[in-house]
Amino acid sequence: MAFFFQELVNGITTGALYALVALGFSMVYGVLKLLNFAHGDLYMVGAYIGFFVIRWFGGPTALTIPVPLLLVIMFVLAAGLVGGLGVAIERFAYRPLRNAPRIAPLITAIGVSFFLENSALLLFGAQYRIYNTPDFISFSTGIRIGSVSIDAVQIMCLLLGLMLMVGLRLLVSRTRLGKQMRAVAVDREAAEMLGINVNFTIAATFFIGSALAGVAGVMAGLLFNQVNSTIGFLVGLKAFTASVVGGIGSIPGAMLGGLLIGIAESFITGYISSLYSDLLVFALLIVVMLVRPSGLLGQVQLQKV
């Protein structure tokens, strides 16, 4: 039973990470109806930023600043830079195609993803960069409940993920910007007629979504300890899966989907085999989509003429 709970804890932590990536993905889909294939690569960029912040401040064993400050710098810098990158991508690659056939921005998104991935390969090389998290946050700090151990990094990631999700929920439901986002998501033209600055709203959505991916990237670096230019693609796919399982465009759906995927993956890896975990996650997605194409919490869309 201890194994079960340990896997559950691991699954929830990974799930929080997927949920963060899925949230950004789902938000972008909500306002633009665009599958942003480059989203996973933004997560990868975030992970690299975290790695270089650690290196700039003396490396994992000889940090020149206290650990909490380092973490704050890592998260803020990753969120800011990746958010900015997301806005730049939107401006450069997606905005010119806003009225193009649906297929055009999708192909562009694939191009952006490929471009980012290989740019990272050019700049940072093919080798795995190691965070060495245990050197500055010891594994022994954390909680033990019976034989289940939850280390400090996991707790921090869970709390941060939870805070961001609650914050996002409040942002979307309570603020003026959130209202504008929802309006743009429902009907872009009508929103524009009502005086909403659609371009700004979309850019803001991209910033927030990308920033979440950047934060998730740093979390992944801390949790899994390694970064590589190819890590984004698979996580991107899983985030798609998560947001689709939860219902694309729905924020609680993305959270639920992320957690489900994380837990499912953790149990598949723990009880069956790590070799098949990706395959089974994809199979899960296809089953969900065939049974309930709009996802668990999504609304069934009526086809308009």
Next chain:
Amino acid sequence: MSLDSQPSAAGPQVGADEWVARQGRRREYLPGRLGTAQRQFERIGFWPRLAVVGLVGAVLPSLGLGGFQLQVGIDTLVIMLLALGLNIVVGWAGVLDLGYVAFFGFGAYGYALLSSAQIGSHGIHLPAELSVPIVMVAAAALGLLVGLPSRRLIGDYLAIVTLFFGEAFVEFTNNVAPGDFGGANGIVGLDTLHGFGVSITSNAGYYYLLVIVAVVVISVLRLLDTSRTGRAWRAVREDPLAAASMTIPVNRVKLMAFAFGAVVAALVGTIYAAQQISVFPTDFDTPILILIYAALVLGGVGSIAGAATGALVVMIIYDGLLRNATYSGYIFYGLIVLTLLIKLRPWRRLAAVLAATVALGFAAHAIARAISASAVAGAPQSTGWLGDALRDWVIVPASPQALGDWGYVVLVCLLIALVQVKHPWRTVLLVPALYLASVVWETALAAQPAVTRQIMLGAILIVTMVARPQGLLGTRRVETPI
């Protein structure tokens, strides 16, 4: 009626409705003399053109193309055929299939299993006249299976499912039953293509075979395109709901597109596997998918000639020229100068920009040398006369890595800024951007051709889609905002 050669100048054809005729006239013709030549060229029918192109393809090897060029030719034809097959699904039926490369892999693996010692104690060694049709029929069935979700899923959801199918194929061949499917080590020692008493053993043989297959496939596709099915595909692409109300069986038509696309891909896969005499899971991963999409998108989605031309351009650049430092330098600088020639008018501005760039280079080089001798101690990556010409112009430090990396990041930012700003600033920013591009090329990009090739593919996809969504030879589609 076809998207390829529109005899639009003659007015509406018999049987073609007014809308189709109007679509034809909306084609963009080049201005002036070039436009006249273009119209004359389009008078030539499809079949004569195909015959000429096929003949040119067939005589190329006898003009003294050897070893390496022949391999590039084979790769080009493979990608061309794949782009043609993908065009059925994406271009005609309008369904985004991101798992297309898996059908290619399926064909290759199917052939590998049927013509090697992989399965059973002695293996299966079927002749091509049996194995290739078996693989093609199986691929059609698989295409139908993958297309089945299109009954319930529309647009983006289907794209995700197909993407997962593609990923699942790679995962499957990598991990499942390594004894039978070879795992990460792939399957090696395949039989060469042999059937009807003939065995193809040389690269030249595969080249000729691929030329024949390409001509046959293009002919079949042309017939399909102009058939009832072809029209149904385009109707479904433009508006599924309207097509359904015109009694077109939308789902069945989409499934047919999937099946036809899969058959073409599987056919190419068998030839590819036989030519390589080995298959590996990584041969059928995302980079190949991106390559096919880049070829199709560059040439023009929805057009047979476009898919073929796109594959030709992309593969000659990607596979033929970017492997060699000198050639890739020609391509890089050539593309820049060409872009400037086309985009920068009037001539005075072009001359000013070029002169300013040259001056900036010499000035920057002189300043860098005055500050530190090691800042200009390195040699540019380009060799030959290009390298000599650039030696005193482009800054290459003794250890170029850092400059190249930062330069790349700044260059990308600069290019994004360049597109966003308006006229006078655009010209001003162009000068440092050009120089920086050259510096980054000589310090970082040319040093890592394998990565640079991939970056260029991504850039081709983005830039083509943003600047000219219809590609080189495609027809601009008239969009009705929803």
